[in-house]
Amino acid sequence: MESKDTQPAPHSSGASGRLALSVLGQADQNLAQTSEALRSRIDRLFGRSLHIRHVDAGSCNACESEIKLLTSPYYDLHRLGLFFTPAPRHADLLLVTGPITRAMEGPLLRTYEAMPDPRLVVAVGTCPCSGGIFGPSPYVRGSLAEVLPVDVFIPGCPPSPLALIHGLLLAINRAEQRLRGGTWTASPAGAVEERR
Amino acid sequence: MRFGWVIEGLRTGVVTTKYPARPDSSKDTLRIRPLLFAERCQAAAGCDACIHACLPQALALEQLEGGLALTLDLGRCIGCGLCAAACPEDAITMKSDIELAVRAPEALRQVALLDGARTPAREEKRRM
Numbered sequence: 001m002e003s004k005d006t007q008p009a010p011h012s013s014g015a016s017g018r019l020a021l022s023v024l025g026q027a028d029q030n031l032a033q034t035s036e037a038l039r040s041r042i043d044r045l046f047g048r049s050l051h052i053r054h055v056d057a058g059s060c061n062a063c064e065s066e067i068k069l070l071t072s073p074y075y076d077l078h079r080l081g082l083f084f085t086p087a088p089r090h091a092d093l094l095l096v097t098g099p100i101t102r103a104m105e106g107p108l109l110r111t112y113e114a115m116p117d118p119r120l121v122v123a124v125g126t127c128p129c130s131g132g133i134f135g136p137s138p139y140v141r142g143s144l145a146e147v148l149p150v151d152v153f154i155p156g157c158p159p160s161p162l163a164l165i166h167g168l169l170l171a172i173n174r175a176e177q178r179l180r181g182g183t184w185t186a187s188p189a190g191a192v193e194e195r196r
Numbered sequence: 197m198r199f200g201w202v203i204e205g206l207r208t209g210v211v212t213t214k215y216p217a218r219p220d221s222s223k224d225t226l227r228i229r230p231l232l233f234a235e236r237c238q239a240a241a242g243c244d245a246c247i248h249a250c251l252p253q254a255l256a257l258e259q260l261e262g263g264l265a266l267t268l269d270l271g272r273c274i275g276c277g278l279c280a281a282a283c284p285e286d287a288i289t290m291k292s293d294i295e296l297a298v299r300a301p302e303a304l305r306q307v308a309l310l311d312g313a314r315t316p317a318r319e320e321k322r323r324m
Contacts, residue, residue: 076212126252129271129301133252145301154297155304157274160223162215167297175216178295179270181303183262184234 039173046092046120046172049081053091053115057108058140059098062158063125067095075161082168088114093171094148099127099134100141112148120171122152124164129153227290228275230255232266232308236287240264240310249282263311270296270304 054067070077071084085091088111096108112121123144126132131142144150154167169175213220237243239257246255246266254272258265280288298304 074211074213075215079212126272126274129304130252130269132272133274143301152297152299153271153301153304155270155273156228156294156296157276159296160226160294162213162220162223163294163296165215166295169216170297170299175295175297177298177303179293179298179303181298181305183260183265183307183309184232185262185309 046118049083050093050168050172051083051085051091052093052095052168053085053088053111054095054097055104055108055111057096057098057104057128057144058101058134059125059127063097063127066158066161066164067097067124069161070164072161075165077165080165080169088112089116091115091119093120093122093168095122095124095168096128096144096148097124099131100144100147102139102141105141105147108147120151121148122154122167122171123150124154124167125159126155126157129155132157223294224292226292226294227277227280229270229291229293229296230268230273230275230277230279230288231291232268232306233287233289234266234308234310236285237266237283237308237310238285238287239266243284245282245284246279246288249278251276251278255279258307260307260309262309265310266308268306268308270306271301 054064056064069075070082077083088094092115094112094115098104100108112119121144123129127134127140128144128150131137131140134140135142141147152167152171154163156163159167166175166178170177213222244257247257250273252272252274254269254274256267256269258267275290277290280286280290296304
């Protein structure tokens with residue numbers, strides 16, 4: 001919908017952006033500029049419209065039941081600009097459910113390779129995070145991170161559609177990560193950050 | 197011509213949730229995510245009821261440099277609540293937090309240090 005940019009973003013950042021970076025060393029400046037460029041490019045490409053290809057890597061289908069509710073009138077994924085597509089060539093984000101069975105590892109990799117850059121990978125459910133109740137086992141890989149570079153993990157068994165929306169928006173920088181890992185010495189351990 | 201469904205639709209109105217612009221409370225009754233209360237935990241005295249109750253082995257007792265710690269891996273937790281039911285001290289409660297998505301799996305690891313865990317007033321959080 002917007003005109004495709006042919007120049008990388010650092011050349012278009014304003015003078016005020018350059019001033020703020022001047023306090024850093026040269027190597028840090030390059031890194032900061034590159035990551036800013038990448039982030040703003042991804043936001044520009046994905047911020048308005050994102051197409052999702054879902055692959056079931058041996059899931060029990062509870063996660064699929066929650067995913068299919070995303071297109072229901074109550075959650076309505078389309079109002080956020082997120083769409084499902086069956087073609088990996090058209091997809092921007094790969095949504096993976098299941099503990100990555102040995103049988104589905106090959107097709108999953110072929111789907112990922114068929115997706116054009118830039119692409120994101122999101123693991124849905126406890127199964128691709130760690131194997132869940134199915135792993136570790138000789139028949140499942142367990143963690144999706146062993147097979148693909150994962151951008152967002154959405155734990156839950158299954159994660160509710162609200163959790164899926166939060167995770168998908170986190171992948172395109174439209175939501176904030178609320179859960180922090182860490183060590184707590186007082187209670188309760190593991191509270192989720194409040195919404196600001 | 198029957199327009200009953202039109203009247204019904206106009207009467208019902210828009211049912212779409214406004215999440216994430218506004219919070220959605222439809223999942224607030226879920227009990228899916230364990231919260232650990234370290235000062236009530238008796239693991240230092242030898243209790244490991246939750247460790248045995250946990251199906252995917254998400255809970256573990258580890259000896260870290262800060263002392264004995266109860267670790268919860270949310271990447272393995274399936275939210276069954278058996279740990280909360282098994283705990284004799286009510287040191288684990290199930291909450292309805294659903295916004296648990298993370299970028300790195302290290303953020304899914306929640307550690308509760310048991311040694312020196314006394315007053316909740318002095319909240320001290322260290323990043324791993």
